[in-house]
Every structure is written in structure tokens, then in C-alpha cells.
Amino acid sequence: KQEVTQIPAALSVPEGENLVLNCSFTDSAIYNLQWFRQDPGKGLTSLLLIQSSQREQTSGRLNASLDKSSGRSTLYIAASQPGDSATYLCAVPTGTASKLTFGTGTRLQVTL
């Protein structure tokens, strides 16, 4: 059974810092890994999708890496801003088709 873990569970940093969020998964036979952002009470916004054949993916200040063999992914956020404050979730497809298994999330607060 695929299990996805995210550490830390919560993180508070001052504006401008670079930070790394971690995601680990137990079954390395994954097709891809997706990072999402969720604001309180809202839906999930897709940030980055890394296919299993890729090692990293970049979008603006975000960079995600994937190491299938070690069962790990990291999300790097450069020059953090207060608007980055949200919960960040990683997820991998499990079993067949579109079912996703989610991590427990990292709640990020960026302070002025």
C-alpha cells in the first residue's frame, strides 16, 4: 500500500527566505508526482507535475525534484513571499488510472 509522508508538517519563515518541502513515498513504481497548493477552505491548485522519467520541473520560483529510487521529492521555493502562505500537498497516482494518494501536507506561513 502506497504511503506518502510530508515533513515538516508546519513551517514558518520570514519573507525572502528560500525553503524546501519534503515528500516521501513507499512504493517507487509511480508514473508521476504532483505538487499542489491549498489555501484555507479552498480547492487544490496544481503547481508542478513531474513525470517518472524526469528528475525535476520548474515553474517560476518553484522547482520540484524527483528521485524515484529513494522514494523522495522536494519542492524548492525561492525568495518566499507572504502570498506563498498555504498548505502544500504532494500526491502520487496509486493503483490504476487517476486515483491519487496524498501526503498529509506542509502548512507554510511566510511572515513579513
Added chain:
Amino acid sequence: KAGVTQTPRYLIKTRGQQVTLSCSPISGHRSVSWYQQTPGQGLQFLFEYFSETQRNKGNFPGRFSGRQFSNSRSEMNVSTLELGDSALYLCASSGGNQAHEQYFGPGTRLTVT
């Protein structure tokens, strides 16, 4: 291209009632998945529909059911509501295979009193 839409956004029901939630996927997407999100359990997969057929089912009681129409719009129904059904219900749409990126709607907040 319009995103995933869910209606209604908020619902308040009483125990024992039933409720129907609706999800319209991104145009061209044939897969719609439903998730329940609660503070205690996180995001849990309910079921997935692809081309009007249920393709995956999570570990939820039979009170939770769904369907998908020929235009890929999906509905989820919960019968005999319980207090524990209070949650944010999210739907996601995708092209339908594991390589595809999934896009989520804004969710429906269901409160059962």
C-alpha cells in the same frame, strides 16, 4: 479554457437527509474523481468515473454513490447523512490515465447538523 466547476459551493443539511453534489470537468477531460477532505483524515479518495463508468472506488460505505453523464459531468450523492459526513468534497478532472495532470475544483463545503 474554463476550469473545474463544482456546485453548490456550500450546503447545510440535517442528519438523515440526502445530498447531491455536481462537478463539471475541464472540456475534453473524460475522468472525474471525487475526494473527501476532513481535518482528521486528510484527503481520501471516494471514486472515479471515466466515460460514464466507475473505474475506481475508495473505502467508503454504500451511502456514497456517483454517476457520470455523457458530457462527462459527474454527480455525487450521499444518502442518510451523518454528522461525520461534514467535509469539503473535491472533484478532479483529467485526461484519464496515470500520466495526466489532475485539476481540482473549488470544492463543496457540506455541513451536516
